[in-house]
Amino acid sequence: xxxxxxxxxxxxxxxxxxxxxxxxxxxxxxxxxxxxxxxxxxxxxxxxxxxxxxxxxxxxxxxxxxx
Numbered sequence: 001x002x003x004x005x006x007x008x009x010x011x012x013x014x015x016x017x018x019x020x021x022x023x024x025x026x027x028x029x030x031x032x033x034x035x036x037x038x039x040x041x042x043x044x045x046x047x048x049x050x051x052x053x054x055x056x057x058x059x060x061x062x063x064x065x066x067x
Contacts, residue, residue: 024030
């Protein structure tokens with residue numbers, strides 16, 4: 001017998017077509033996809049933060065290079 005996990009969607013969600021308690025039949029695939037999303041989100045934030053940091057470093061190095 002397969003385990004079922006209930007995924008909840010907020011009642012105030014923009015996605016009104018999602019049923020509130022959608023059963024997940026393949027828990028391994030769900031966890032694999034969840035891990036992929038977390039990894040993608042980590043690298044996306046890492047890229048964004050490194051861009052911001054490099055912008056600050058470049059800006060302040062150019063501002064104070066003549067002193």
